[in-house]
Amino acid sequence: MTRKLVTGNSAAAWGARLAGVDYIPAFPITPQTEIIEDLAAWIDRGEMDARLVTLESEHSMITAAGSAASSGVRAFTATSSQGLLYGMEMIYTVAGWRTPFVLVNVSRGLASPITLESDHNDIMAARDSGFVQIHCATCQEIADGVLLAYRLAEHPQVRVPAIVNLDGFYLSFTREPVDLADASKARAFVGEYDPENLQFRGNSPLSQAMAVLGGGPYSYFRYQAHLALQQALAVYDEIADEFAEIFGRRYQMIDCYRMEDAEYVFVMLGSFSTKARDAVDSLRAAGWKTGLLRPRLFRPFPQAQIRQLLQGRRAVAVIDQNISMGMGGVLHSEFTSALYGTGDAPLVASYIGGLGGRNISQQEFFAIANELEQAYEEGAAPPPRLLYTEEELTEMRKLQAIAQAEHAQIHHN
C-alpha cells in the first residue's frame, strides 16, 4: 500500500488503473478532464496496459464504453454535468444492455445559467437510468469506490453499469492523502472481467439490444433490471465486507456520523456533508444531540436501512444539493417516501443548499438545528427552505445594478 497526496480526479484515475481496465473511451469536460489526462499519461509512459480513445462527444463515448464492455473488455469512462446530459440517451440505453462498466461523474451544476461549480442536478438526471450510483465524500472513497463499483457492476446477480460520483472542485481538485491499494491485491479483489454471454466473435452469433414488440417483453426486461439493482443491495454488503478484510476500510452503504443517540439528523450526499460533520461536532459541543446520515449508495436506494436508522429520531433535515423545479429536493422526496407510513418516523424538513458550489455555512446548520427542534416541539415539519443569506441577496442586487446600468448606458448611446 502506498500513501499519496492526490486530487479526487487523480484518485478516480488510480481506481481505474488499479481495477486493470482495458479500455477508456474519453472526452474532455471541466472539472473531469484531469482523470483522462492522468490515464493518458500513464498509458503513454507504459505504466498502464490499456487503450484510450478520444471520441467526439459523450454520446459516442458512452456508446463505445457500452459496446466495448459488450464485446468482452473492462471499460472505464468519465464525464461531468453537460457531458452526462449530452450522453443521457446512451446512459439509459447501455444500462438496458445490462453491460457492466464504470463511469466516474464529477458533479457540476447544469446550464442555464452555465457554471463550472459543484451541484448534484447532473447526477440526479441519471437517477432512474439503471446505473448503480456510489457517492463519495473523500478522495480515499473515490479510489476505493471505483474498485467496489467494478465488483458490484460485474457481479453475476447485478450486471449493470455503475457511476461513481464526486463533487467538482471540492473533491476533483482537492488534494488529500490516499492509501492506494497494492496493485496485485487490487487486481485480485476486482478479478478478471467476465463478459458472461456478452462477447462478439466470429463463429458465434449474438444479438444485443434488440427491439421488442409489445409491453409484455418490454416490461419483463425493465423489471429484470430493477430487480437486479435491488439485488445489488445485499451484494454490496458482501463486497464491502470482502474489501474491508483485504484493505481494512469498511464502506457502509449509509455512512453514519455520531448517529448513536442523535435526536436531530442532517442528511446529505457527497463532499458537502463534511460541512455538516463539522456542524455536528460544534452542535454536540453545545449540548445538541445531532448526527449526520450520508447515503453512499444512492442507487439502489437503501430504503429499509434508512427506515431503521431514522426510526425514533426527533427530526431530520434533508439538505439537497439539487433542485427538482416545481417540486424541491430530490433526496427529500426519497426520504419522505422511504419513511412514510412507518411507525415512529421522525419529522422530515427540506433544505436546498450548495447549488452551483454555494457554500453552506456553519451558522446555517445551526439555524437548521434550531428549526428542527422547533418542529419537533410543534409536531409539524417546517415549509421547505431555499438557503440564501441577506448578504448574498445584497451582492446579487449589486450585480443586477451593474447589469442595469450597463444596459441603460447602451440604450442611452
Added chain:
Amino acid sequence: MTRQSTLHFHRMKDMPSSHLLGTGTPMCAGCGGLETLHTLYDILGDKTVFVNAAGCMTLLSVYPFTPFRGGWLYTAMASAPAGAQGVRDAVDILLQKHKLQADEDVEVVVITGDGAAYGMGLSATSAAMDRKLDFIYLCYDNEGYGNTGQQYSAATPHAAITSTSKGSRGYPGYKKDLFSIWAAHNPAYVATVIAAEPLDLAKKIEKLQSLSGPRMLISLAPCPTGWDYDPQLSVEIGRLAVQTGVWPLKEFIDGELRHTRVPKQRKPVDEYLKLQGRFRHLFEPRYDSGAIAEIQARIDEYWARVVS
C-alpha cells in the same frame, strides 16, 4: 485480419447463389436497402458484427428472432459508428491479449439509413473516419425518414413529395452531397452503389475487403412505400437511376475519384421520375416542364464535369 478475397465478380453467375441473411424480416417488399444488405452480407460472410442505428433496419432483429448468422448490436440514431469503435477496439484488445483467436476476428459493419448518415450521425461518422476506424459503413439511402413515414431528410431530392413536403412543388431543397463530404475525410474507400447493379456492387465490396480503415458505402435504396410505386418496379427504378445519371456510380480511393459506370447515352430523367408517386405532381395534371428541365439541367451539369 487476413483479407484475401478469392471471389471475382465478372458476370452474374459469379454472384453468391444463396443468401446468408434469413427470410421473414419485417422489411417492406421491394426494399432496395435490404437487397444491398443481402449482397454485402453474402460476400462478407457470417464473421460480421452489424452495428445499427435507428432506422428501418432496426426492425431486422426483433426479440427473439434475428436474420443474422453473426453479430448484431443496436445502438441509437446518432452513435452507431461509436458503437463500432467500441466493438473494434475490444476485439483488437482481446486478439492482442490472445483472449480471442485469429479466426474469431470479426468485420464490424455500421448500417444506418440516410436520416442518421446525412444528419444526426454525421458527427460520429466524421470522427470515426478521423480516427481511421477499421470498419465498413453502409448507408441505405431511401431519401427520407422512411421508418417514420417518409418525412424529408437532407438526402431528399429536389421536388420530391414527402409527408412533410406535400405542397405542389414538393421538397424545395436539394440532396446533400454526402459522398463528397465523406471523401473529404480521405478514408480508405468511399463508393456509391445500388442493388440494381449487383456486379458493380459486388466488385466494390470485393475491393473494400482488400482494404482496412474506414470503408464507406452509400446505397441508393429505392423504397416502394416512401417513393410510392409498386414493389415489383424496384429493380427497374434502380437501373433507371443509373441510366438517367440521377445516381452516379463512383468510388474514391487514394485521393482519386473514378466513375465506375458512365452511361453513354443518358436516358431523360422523366423515365426515372414518372414511375414514382413522389414525383407524380411533375406530370399530372399537366407536365411541369420547368421543374423537370431544372432537374435535368442539374444532372447534365454534373455529367458535363465528369466527362470533360
